[in-house]
Amino acid sequence: MTTGYVFHPEYLWHDTGTSAGLLPANPAAGIPPAAHIENPEAKRRVHELIHASGLLGELMIIEPRRATVAELLRVHTEAHVQHLKAQSDLRAGGDAGDGFSPVGHGSYDIARLAAGGLIELVTAAAHGDITNGYALVRPPGHHATAEAGMGFCLFNSIAVAARHAQAELGLARIAVVDFDAHHGNGTQAIFYDDPSVLTISLHQAGCFPPDSGWTHENGTGDGAGYALNVPLPPGSGHPAYLSAMHQVVLPALNRFAPDLILLAAGFDANVWDPLARQMLTAASYREITRLLVDAADRLCHGRLVAAHEGGYNPWYVPYCALAFLEELAGTTTHVTDPLAAAVAGYAAEPLTPQQQAAVGEAAQLISRLGAAVTAS
Amino acid sequence: MTTGYVFHPEYLWHDTGTSAGLLPANPAAGIPPAAHIENPEAKRRVHELIHASGLLGELMIIEPRRATVAELLRVHTEAHVQHLKAQSDLRAGGDAGDGFSPVGHGSYDIARLAAGGLIELVTAAAHGDITNGYALVRPPGHHATAEAGMGFCLFNSIAVAARHAQAELGLARIAVVDFDAHHGNGTQAIFYDDPSVLTISLHQAGCFPPDSGWTHENGTGDGAGYALNVPLPPGSGHPAYLSAMHQVVLPALNRFAPDLILLAAGFDANVWDPLARQMLTAASYREITRLLVDAADRLCHGRLVAAHEGGYNPWYVPYCALAFLEELAGTTTHVTDPLAAAVAGYAAEPLTPQQQAAVGEAAQLISRLGAAVTAS
Amino acid sequence: MTTGYVFHPEYLWHDTGTSAGLLPANPAAGIPPAAHIENPEAKRRVHELIHASGLLGELMIIEPRRATVAELLRVHTEAHVQHLKAQSDLRAGGDAGDGFSPVGHGSYDIARLAAGGLIELVTAAAHGDITNGYALVRPPGHHATAEAGMGFCLFNSIAVAARHAQAELGLARIAVVDFDAHHGNGTQAIFYDDPSVLTISLHQAGCFPPDSGWTHENGTGDGAGYALNVPLPPGSGHPAYLSAMHQVVLPALNRFAPDLILLAAGFDANVWDPLARQMLTAASYREITRLLVDAADRLCHGRLVAAHEGGYNPWYVPYCALAFLEELAGTTTHVTDPLAAAVAGYAAEPLTPQQQAAVGEAAQLISRLGAAVTAS
C-alpha cells in the first residue's frame, strides 16, 4: 500500500490579508487589523509535523500542477473563473463572492494549484501508483459552488477532481465524504441532481452556511437520495461522529459502491477549534479514518483521496491531521497526541438523545439510495 | 454612576512563553514552539477597543498597585507565595503548579499587580468613588487555590480582593459570580466552608478542571449551601445562560443579599473561543451584565467589581468585553458587534432538555442558602 | 515645565497589510505575504514602555482630533487629499502614491488623526499649556509632499502643523529638525521656497529617497539657504551625529531664531534598525534631544514639538524613544537601555574623515541663512 502526498509552499502563500478573524479590518467600526482566521499557520505546522515525525519519508510525494481552465470549467461557470482571476490580479486582491473569502494577489493561480494537486492525486490513485492520498492544500474548496466562492473557498477542488476522474480516469461512481465541521454545501449543490456522485456531509447543525445542511436536503431529480446530511448538534464529539459513521456513512457507502471515495478532510470539528463547537480528538480522527480506509479497501481498491479543508487551531490540528494520515498510510510514528490526556474525559461522554435523533433521521434516508448495479 | 477601570501594560507583559497552545514546546515529542494560548493579544485588543471606542473617556481610571504579601496571605499559603516568587525569579520562569500555568520571569510581581489592582477597585467601590468597575488583568486567577496555581492562574485575585473587602472595608457578605467557561474551582475551594462568601459558577460541564464543578459541590461545614455550580453541557448558548441567570444566579443573590458582588469575568464562553464549546455572543454578555448590574443596584448600592479571567479568541473577545463594560457603565459606544449577524441563528436555538436539567438541578439548591439576616 | 503626549489606538490600527517587508506580496514572483515593515509593533511597544515606566504619569495627555480638510489643504493639493480618501475607502485599501506606501481601509481618517494630533500639540504649546510635546503617531509624514504620499507617509503632519501654527497661533518662524535616518524630502519640498520655515535634515546619504538630501539642496527663491541637509555616510553613529548637531543644527537654529521647533523624530538611525545603516543608541538620542531642548529653551520658550516618524526595530526603538521623551520631560525613569553595554564599543569610534567632510560641507551653508530680524 502506498499513500500519496501533495504539498507546495504556494499553498501557504495564499494571502488572506489582515482581516480581523473573519471580517476585513475597519478601524472606524472598531475592527482593527489582525490575521485572518484562515491563515497558513495550522497548515504549515501540519506539514512540518508530517516531515519531522518521519511520516513524510513513508509517503510518495506527488507534485501538484495548476488545474487548467478547461478542468475548472467542468465544475465552475466561466463567470466565476474570470471573476477569481480578476480579483486575483488586483494588487491588493479581492473577495471570492461572499465578503468572507479573501482572494489574495495571485490566489487564482494558487487555487488552481490546489485543484490541480488533487487531480494529480486522483490520477495517481486511478493508475495504481498510490492506494490513497492526502493533498494538504490551501485555499479550501468545499463551500465553493459552481457560480461563486464562499466561506474561504475559491474553487471546489474536490468537485473538479471528481469530474476529472469521471471524464478522464474511468471512475464513474464517486462518493464524497465531508467531515469538516461545516456543511459541504458547495459540493452538495454541484452534484445535487447527479446520481453518479454521492455526497455525505457530517457537520455542526446550523453553523455555516446559515440554514444549510439539513437532513431534508437529499438531492433532486435523478440525484434524489444522493445527497446525505447529518447535522449534529453543537457540542457533539466522538460518540456522535462514530454513530454517524456506523449508521449513515458506512451503510451509504456500502450501498452506493463507489469507484473512488473523495474526502473533504476538514479538521475543524476538533475539540479546540475556534470556528465550530464540536469535540473530536486526534483519536477520533484516527478511528473515523480507519473506518473509511476499510470501506475504500472493501469497495474500491482502497482509493481514498483526501483534500484538506478547514481546521483553525494551530496547536491541535497538526495532531488530528497526523493521526489521520498515519491511518491512511497504515502506520504510526513516535508522535502521539500530547493533549490526549487533557481531553480524555470529553470523549467518554455518551451520546445524547438529540445527537441520536440527528443520526437516526439521516439513517432513514439511506434506503432512498439506489443500490449500485455495478461495482468497480 | 461611575465605573472604574484598572489596566496596566505589565498585565500584557506577563510572559507565558513559547508553549504550543497549552503545552511547553518539546520538539522531540513533535511539539514545536508557538504562542501560549493565554497570551496578551486578546486583552491588548480589549484595551485598545475600550480606548478607541471612546468608552475609556467615560471611565474613572484607577491605578493598580502590587498586593502586599500580607494581603496575599489572607488567601494563599506562605509556601505558594514563596513558590511563585522563586519560579518568577528564575531567568526563564517556571510553572505555578500544574504544568499548564507558566510563570514568566517577573510574573510574581505582575500577579501581585493584578491582585492589587482588584483591591484598589474594590476599595474605590467601598468608598463610593466608583459604583462598579472592571480590572482588565493578567494573569487570571479563578483556578488558583490557596495552595497552588492552576489553569494559567497564579494568585486568586478575586479571593484576595474579597478578603481585603471583609478585613478592611467593612463589606461582610460577598457573592462571587463566575461566568468564565471553566469552573471557578479555586475560588470555590478557598471559600468552601465559609458562609460569608457565596460562590456561583456557570461553566461548561466536565471541561476544566476535569471532574470539577458539579452541582453536588455545594459547600461544606458552615459553608454548606454557599457554593453553587451550574455545569452546562457543551454547546450551551444564550438561552441556557439566561435560564441559569434567572433560575439560579439572581434568586441566589437575592436570598444571599451580598454587600459586594465580585465577578469572575471570563469571556471564553463566547461562540468562537478555542478553549470551550459554549455559544455566547456579545449580546449575551450585555444581557447577563445588565441583570448583574440590576442585582447589584438592588442589593448592594451597585457595587459590582469584575476581574478579567479567560477569553482566548483575539478577534471576538473584544466585542464581548466591550458590550459588558458598556453595560457596566450604563452607556453605549458607536462600536457594535460586527459579527452579530454571523451568529444570529445560533442564539435563537431553544433550551435543550439537558440544559434545562442542569439549570433545574442547581436551582433546587438555592433553598439551602440561609436567608440573609442583615442586608447591607 | 510640562510635556504633552498625544497617542491613540487608531494610530496602531493604520493597516499596512501583508506586504513582504517593503513590497506587496506576490507569490508568483516569489514574494510571500508577511508583515509590512511599517507595522504597529515598535510603536505599540514605545507606548507601553512610556506607560509601564511611569513616565506617562508625568506627561499631560493631549487628545488628538482629525485634521479638517481645510487644514490639510494648507499643505496638500486637493487631488492628493481626494486620492487618499478614495484609496482609503477601498475595502482592501490602496497606496498613497509610490507603490511603497500602503493605505489601509480607513487610513485616511487615521492620517487625519495623526496630523490633527500634532495640531493639538502645537496649539497646547502655543497657549502655554505645555512647554514641549511628543505625538506618537502613525502613519508617518516626512516623506509626503504636497502632491503625493511616499515612503510609508500619507499626509505630512509636521507641515500641516507648521502651517497651522503660522496661520492660527501667531508663530511666524518655524524650524523643522529631522533626525530620521532618511531624508525629510517631503517637508523640504513643501517649504523649499519659503524663508519662514527652516528645514534641517540629518540622514544617511543616498538611502531614501534615492538621490535626495544632498547638501546642495539648499532652498530656492526666497527660501534660498533655508533648507539644510547633512547626508552622513552609511555607518555613521554618535560622533557624526553630535558633530552635525554642534556644527550645523545648533548654529543654524541660533541664527534662524525660530518661534517654534518641530522635530521629525524618526528613530531609525538606531544601531539595530533594518531600514538604515546608522549607529545611534538610546544615549545618542538622549544627548541630541538635550541639545534641542536647550536650544528651544534659549530660542523659543522651550517650544519643541515632535512627531514620531520612522523606527523599525521593535525591541530597540522603545529605549531610544523613552530616552528622548525623558529628556523632553526633563526626568528619568527606572528603565535604562538594557542594550547599552552591547553597543558600548560602537559609540566610541571616532569621526571618520568622510563623516567630517559631510558635516563640514553643510556647516558652510549656515551663513546663507539670513540672520533673524525678530526673535520671538
Place this chain on the structure above:
Amino acid sequence: MTTGYVFHPEYLWHDTGTSAGLLPANPAAGIPPAAHIENPEAKRRVHELIHASGLLGELMIIEPRRATVAELLRVHTEAHVQHLKAQSDLRAGGDAGDGFSPVGHGSYDIARLAAGGLIELVTAAAHGDITNGYALVRPPGHHATAEAGMGFCLFNSIAVAARHAQAELGLARIAVVDFDAHHGNGTQAIFYDDPSVLTISLHQAGCFPPDSGWTHENGTGDGAGYALNVPLPPGSGHPAYLSAMHQVVLPALNRFAPDLILLAAGFDANVWDPLARQMLTAASYREITRLLVDAADRLCHGRLVAAHEGGYNPWYVPYCALAFLEELAGTTTHVTDPLAAAVAGYAAEPLTPQQQAAVGEAAQLISRLGAAVTAS
C-alpha cells in the same frame, strides 16, 4: 555537477523563547517579551522560497542525522557538551554560555542534528555524491568555541564537520571562509594553532564579539599565519566585499590549496539586516559565491560545503540565500531579487579609503601562509 541540500523542520523548532530581541524578557526592567531575533522566520522563508522557486527540484536532498557525542568531542570539551545537554533538558531550556544564546528544551538534539547534517553533506561531497552543498540549519555555530556557546551558537557545526572530514574522509587541508557579518571567532579559536585548517573571516569591524576579529589575530604556534581577518568598517558593501574577495580570500585559498572549502554562510551583511550595518545585496552574494565556486572548482574538485549562520531580515535574507544557492547549483530560477531596484544606488558607491585600508592590511598577511606542499 550536483548540489546537496540539508534541511529538517527541527531546525525551525529550535526554541529561542520570548526574549526581547537579544535579551531575556524582564518586565521589571522594562523589557517586555517578544520574539528572539534568532527565530525561525527568515530560515523558514528561505526554505519555502527554495521549494517554491523550483530550485529544490534540482538539488540532491541529503538527510541529516544527529552528530554523535564522539563527533562533537573532536571539537568541544566534554564539559560543554554536558552543559548543553543539561540546559536542554530543563523544561524551559537555558543558555549556552554568554546569556545571549538561548538553549530551548530539546535544543541539544537539534544542535546535534545541525552538526550531523553538515557531516552528512561533507561526507557526500567527499564521496563524490555531490559537488557542493548547503545545510540550512539552526542553531548557528560559528561563534561557538570548544568550551562554550556564544552569540546564538551552541555547537560549532563547521568545526565538527571539518574534524570529521580530516578524521574519516581523508580531506587533510580545510579552508573555512566566513562571510557572516560577525567575526567567526569560535571557528578561529578552535583552529588557531592548527595549520591544517585555514580560517578567513570577513566581517564588520568591532561588531560582535566585541573587540574580536582584528587583523592582528593571525594564528599562533604551528598555526601562525593560518587565521585571516578582514574587519570591514560599518557601512561596507559590495565594493568592499569584492575587494576583500579578490585581494584576500582568493589569493589565500590559492596559496593554501585546500582539499575542501567550508563556508560559514551568514547572510546578515545584507543591506537591511538589523544585526549589522553592512550593505550587501542578493547580487553581491551571487557574485561572491561565484568566486568561491570557481575557487573550489580550481582547487578541490568543487568541494564547497556551506552552513547557514546568521541572517535576520525575514523579507530579504531569502533572496540573498536563493542567489547564493542558485550560484552553488549553477542555475537560476524565475525568482529575481524584487528589491534590487531599491538598492541599486547603494552598490554603486566606490570603495572608501578606510575600507581599502582594512583590506590592504589583511592582504599583507597572505605571504605568511606556508605555500601548500601537496594539493589534494
